[in-house]
Amino acid sequence: MSGVSEPTGAGGSAWSAENLPTVDFRTEPARYRHWRLSVDGPIATLTMDVDEAGGLVPGYDLKLNSYDLGVDIELYDAVQRLRFTHPDVAVVVLTSGKDKVFCAGANIRMLAASPHPWKVNFCKFTNETRLAIEDATEGSGQTWLGALNGTASGGGFELALACDHIMLIDDRSSVVSLPELPLLGVLPGTGGLTRLTDKRHVRRDIADFVATRAEGIGGKKAVAWRLVDEAVPRASWGETVAARAADLAARSGRPAGLRGIDLTPLEKTRTEAEIGYQYVTARLDRDRAVADILVRGPERDAPGDTTAMHEQGTRFWSLAVARELDDLVLDLRTNELELGTWVLRTRGDPARVLAHDELLLTHRDDWLAKEIILYWKRTLKRLDVTSRSLIALIEPGGCFAGSLLEVALAADRSYMLSGVSEDAEDAGAATATLGEMNLGPLPMGNALTRLATRFYGDDAGLAAAAKRAGEPLEADEAEQLGLVTFAPDDIDWAEEVRIAVEERASFSPDALTGMEANYRFAGPETMETKIFGRLAAWQNWIFTRPNASGPDGALRRYGTGRRAGFDRKRV
């Protein structure tokens, strides 16, 4: 399943914005080319051992454990499986299978050759995966330990920075470094700058020195500057890593003896016109530049207890839908750049959605229930940082309630049909129902719920809405409470929605991306939102500039033996 269709342009390896490969994000450990996952009681070891010849796109070799999107897709899969299939794992040791090299970061030839949207999407996905590693440590007590048995440079060091504890082998040659700026004329694009200051509390002037120095820093100095937590001599490396992992495992609140569930292969059909899963379907309307996404609610009542939920495993509605949405977002984002608007609908019984939510929330001390909630959280965050216009349509027969209502709250706009539809009188009126899921367990990257972000600065509005949790609200009431943007009636509905969607397709796609990236994050910022807002926005700007990506730019000149030619004007 996983992998990529080769770009079909002239020459085979031509790789332009007009001709991006189609990427499949599904994989499984048996098919990994770049990673090895082994589990020994509470300690898992994830070993990066990149296959040089295993690049996702032809034209570059993945030397020195450098990575491309394909390598990161496997990493993401491993992060997910560790949480669902290996819940008894308390510590994940992240290390390298190469001698003297931990990881050289994103492959430079890949970056240099890839068109702008590919670079941006690649950085976004790698950022999300590193945040998922931190979420495992924080949310599930599955602590990641970076065991840097060799040099970690650029994205390699940034990957280590996502770990809770970083050990660097002290052998007089292994270092950590962020050489992107001096060598490539771009930023460390996977959160490195933000994590140095905001997570590891490296002083900004020290961080400046580190990120402008191609050579890297090892040993005691790397520890003194907080770049790593300890430097360990080669002679005692193996035993110290094992001891540290055992320490961390002992300190973890993670219970032992849990039985994981199998993340069975995700069933999916994909044609030019449609992407289909069990509960989620996306019609790809290229004429309108729209993906029409329908999410179906549960066909059955929620299982009566967690035992039944565990038995259902990936068939359990909440988990199944999260997996499907997750894959769909990644697929559309990467493979369907011209479908600029996603129209989001639901169909089903809101009561059943809420019952599924309730099962999860009532039993959130059950590891699987907790993991499913955290997975919804991460999936919805992916939606928040997706550069597509999101329009939710709340219609009769839909089930925008609780966890599914979050999808509408993530949207840039929502339209809710007021009254009944003449075409479907039996379906009654459209409803939207707030539930406990909307009031805390699924925060955005800014650490606020979508509801609190929506009512930022309007505590009375937030309280008034929250008070109605559990009630199926009809359109006029939902509009009055501020839960939906517009509530046209049957006479105006089709026209108003059509105009909104067509209008969106007529605007500058770049300006929409910028506007949405601002509006979606009202209020406070966190390290996470700073990575996607401040850091990624500057990186995107740098990527478009001739000093990086022009024919004489540093990214293009790297490795040619010729120095970059810069326009020296500061902007």
Place this chain on the structure above:
Amino acid sequence: MSGVSEPTGAGGSAWSAENLPTVDFRTEPARYRHWRLSVDGPIATLTMDVDEAGGLVPGYDLKLNSYDLGVDIELYDAVQRLRFTHPDVAVVVLTSGKDKVFCAGANIRMLAASPHPWKVNFCKFTNETRLAIEDATEGSGQTWLGALNGTASGGGFELALACDHIMLIDDRSSVVSLPELPLLGVLPGTGGLTRLTDKRHVRRDIADFVATRAEGIGGKKAVAWRLVDEAVPRASWGETVAARAADLAARSGRPAGLRGIDLTPLEKTRTEAEIGYQYVTARLDRDRAVADILVRGPERDAPGDTTAMHEQGTRFWSLAVARELDDLVLDLRTNELELGTWVLRTRGDPARVLAHDELLLTHRDDWLAKEIILYWKRTLKRLDVTSRSLIALIEPGGCFAGSLLEVALAADRSYMLSGVSEDAEDAGAATATLGEMNLGPLPMGNALTRLATRFYGDDAGLAAAAKRAGEPLEADEAEQLGLVTFAPDDIDWAEEVRIAVEERASFSPDALTGMEANYRFAGPETMETKIFGRLAAWQNWIFTRPNASGPDGALRRYGTGRRAGFDRKRV
């Protein structure tokens, strides 16, 4: 003094990144072409009445009260004079001298024709001026009242959004709007998006609708959506504005009967090689791409009381230096794009700097002392968002203490000479002295002091440094406390500094801008930092994209009658 040297390229009006006009930021009310300032007791009225033919650069007409940098330079001057020369003003009514038009925002032809660095600098300065308006309301109780006697669109509405209270005339034709996205394919670039959600608490989906609608919104709907605070019929416009101004004046804590000081013309010499003021000099070293900036401390002891300080007026050292630094930052930023590194030195008696600080702090209930502190705060913030590498050199004979030490704390790196210099043994050892000014009164845009930002997440480090306030610290101690980056001795000094500066000049200017914009703002974000970080970074990216600035881009096509041609790929 003020004004502009015409670009000298072939054709006279050629306007490219290679050929930007030289801008002078100094002006005074007698020379305003676009604004009228009148003061009546506690109420000032600032009337925008842009001279169509008064553009700073040839090639566009400033129709409909649209503005360019020249218009905004006058606005900035007015904001400053209101605070220093008219301290008895409690309310500033901001209105328009045109019929039915408040302000049409930034001039589009100017934006379309101007090269990238000009656009970016222009947006930065206009943002700073709007923040200065908010600082007047917040910091000095000089409340700005937006009296929109006609349509306010784009930057015109954003200017109104900087006011504390917004009144819109309700005449069935006047509206507020943010048409940048639908008409020009760019963002409202002067904080509009951020202020709608974070300041005025407009719901994000409503804000989305507003910013994608070219037509604008007036009357009751504008009030209901919190876009303005009140809509006032034409018949009662004048009296209602007067009443509201009187209300606000009555509520203001601003004392009456204060006597302002005259902001005398700033003395300045400018040659190809140097910019000179009384206390500040910048040598423009084009070969090294460096501006060598020297700030001299007070030549005299601080005046004994505030009466003497008032008498000194603009000759009072603290105010004089703030004015000179402010002008220098603006001059270098706008006119010297290729001087990518600013090397910052001081010379003078640190005790005198601290004594001046102390006079201000002891008497901060004196309006002028307070205003000078607030002016330092704004000037230092300007440094924080300046896209130049800042390197502070702390040498024997210098006076990096208190307010002046903030300049070193604003720098990306600092070097402090350890021990004495062989060339100047008499000068003794270099010192750096923390004072009360470093511990609160001069916060950055992120609402933390520069010291707290430096020690973000390291409370013990912050406390250890703060405890030493008042002590002249020598290099080794300052380094150990984390106040300076490096402390080389006399043997290594010249070489180490030379390498740091040369290295900086060898890096990609864009990557440096991005890195510095990230590192300088460790920790929390505020509305202000979001404007310069998230919003401006996205806008800069959009400005570089063909969808805006290419030959078929929306910004270039506007007004030609031809629709923009977009690359529809979402990035």
